[in-house]
Amino acid sequence: MPDITDRDRQRVADALRAHFTAGRIDVEEFDSRLGAAWAAQTQGDLDALVADLPRLTDAAVAPGPGEGRAPGRAPWPGRAPASTWEDARRGWAMRSAHAHMRSFLTTMAILVAIWALTGFGYFWPAWPMVIWGIFVFRHAMWARRYDGSRGRHQHHGYACGPASRIF
Secondary structure, three states: OOOOOHHHHHHHHHHHHHHHHHOOOOHHHHHHHHHHHHHOOOHHHHHHHHOOOOOOOHHHOOOOOOOOOOOOOOOOOOOOOOOOHHHHHHHHHHHHHHHHHHHHHHHHHHHHHHHHHOOOOOOOOHHHHHHHHHHHHHHHHHHHHEEOOOOEEEEOOEEEOHHHOOO
16 A cells, blocks of 8 residues: 555656756656656655755745645746736636637627628528537636636635536
8 A cells, every 4th residue: 555645746746847957867767757756656666766866945846736836926937927826727717718708709700701691591600609609608607706726616605516516
C-alpha cells in the first residue's frame, strides 16, 4: 500500500519542472523522472528522483492547482496577473462563454444571410437558433455562476454539484 499521495507526487513533479526550466536536466531525463514520479509508491522512490539535484526553496517551486498562488503573479505566461488561481479559472470560464457566444452569433448571422439570399421563404434558421441558443444560454449561466476554487457552481449560496443539478 503506497504511503504517498498525488499531492506528494505533484510536488516532486513541480520540483523536476523547475530543475528542467533551470537547465539542470535535459528533456529525456525530465520525461523519465516525471514518469517515475507518477509511478512512485513510496516516499523513498520520490526522494531518489531529486536526490542528485540541488534543493529548491519553497518559492522556487510553483504551487500546484488548487494550492493557491501568491497575489499578483500570473497563473500562466501571457495573461494578466490574477490574485488567485480561482480568479484565473473564473476568468477562463467567462472567456470560454464569450467565445461560444461569438461563434453562435457569427454562425447565426451567416445563416440569416443565406436565408435572405435564397428568397425570404420559411425562416429555417430559427431551428439552429433555438437549439444552439439553449446551449449557449446554459454555458453563459454556468460561467456566470462558476466558482473556480471548487470547480462547482454557486447558486443562492449553495454549491450545486452533479447530484443537485436539474438538467
